[in-house]
Amino acid sequence: MSLDAIRLVALDIDGTLLEPGVDPRDMPGDKMTAAIQRMQERGIIVVLASGRMYPGTVSVAKHLNIDQPLICQQGASLHNRNGSLRYGFSIDKKIAVELVDYAMRDGWPVAWFDSERYLVTRACDEADFFAKASGISMEIHREPHRSGVVPTGIDIISNKERASAIHAEISTRYPEQLHVLNFPSVTAVHAVGASKGKALEKLAQDLGIRRTEVLAIGDSVNDVSMLMWAGHSAAPEHCDEFARNSAKEILKGEGVEGVVAKLNGVVG
Numbered sequence: 001m002s003l004d005a006i007r008l009v010a011l012d013i014d015g016t017l018l019e020p021g022v023d024p025r026d027m028p029g030d031k032m033t034a035a036i037q038r039m040q041e042r043g044i045i046v047v048l049a050s051g052r053m054y055p056g057t058v059s060v061a062k063h064l065n066i067d068q069p070l071i072c073q074q075g076a077s078l079h080n081r082n083g084s085l086r087y088g089f090s091i092d093k094k095i096a097v098e099l100v101d102y103a104m105r106d107g108w109p110v111a112w113f114d115s116e117r118y119l120v121t122r123a124c125d126e127a128d129f130f131a132k133a134s135g136i137s138m139e140i141h142r143e144p145h146r147s148g149v150v151p152t153g154i155d156i157i158s159n160k161e162r163a164s165a166i167h168a169e170i171s172t173r174y175p176e177q178l179h180v181l182n183f184p185s186v187t188a189v190h191a192v193g194a195s196k197g198k199a200l201e202k203l204a205q206d207l208g209i210r211r212t213e214v215l216a217i218g219d220s221v222n223d224v225s226m227l228m229w230a231g232h233s234a235a236p237e238h239c240d241e242f243a244r245n246s247a248k249e250i251l252k253g254e255g256v257e258g259v260v261a262k263l264n265g266v267v268g
Helices: 030-041 054-063 093-105 125-134 163-173 196-207 221-229 241-246 257-267
Strands: 008-011 045-048 070-072 077-079 085-088 110-113 118-120 138-140 153-157 178-182 186-191 214-217 232-236
Touching (some): 008 196, 045 196, 054 070, 054 077, 077 196, 093 110, 093 153, 118 125, 125 153, 163 186, 196 214, 196 221, 232 257
Parallel strands (some): 008 214, 214 232
Antiparallel strands (some): 077 085, 110 118, 153 186, 178 186
């Protein structure tokens, strides 16, 4: 693939704009903020692509003065900056209920959410982190499938020993219906059309930008689809094995230093 000058940069938030392990309510540091500002001043479009829900994504966009659509919930929803929904992918109702039954059979907490509400069957650290990152309140609901919320995402929250097996079981059971992500202790489930890569592809098409003009940067399994789709892609040195195997470049440096250097290099 012949590459062109970069016109659009898609950035993950947690672990890419923010240092790994920081409070998810923190904002990108001064060097990162300045690098993004320089790109925008040069006319380069900057888009956030996050697993977070809209409120937690738009707070970072406002901090960075990004006035572009926001890819949220691993690509399950694409919002305009003002919060209006451009499109969203919901999980089939029957399958969603089956997933809850599957998780509760083994006693695992379940998170059930759309673009506005985040319901969990019981509180746990992983759900608390996601709620904080997403800027929303966690609602305890023992039967989320009876809440009236149509889910764009379902998380089965287990542990590091079991998560990979759950991922494999669900992926095998619903290969054509679901997009399943394997995090260390969370199996994240979305409709098959929902991914950061597909959302980025659609947004680039809307903007008249070719994939060869797109740079994507992310650090985790949920970034793989956009790292593979974009003509230019990179991952920070601390990235997981999935991002490492998908990115075209690994950025050297502590924390997010390599990301800052890469963004500064985009504008020369």
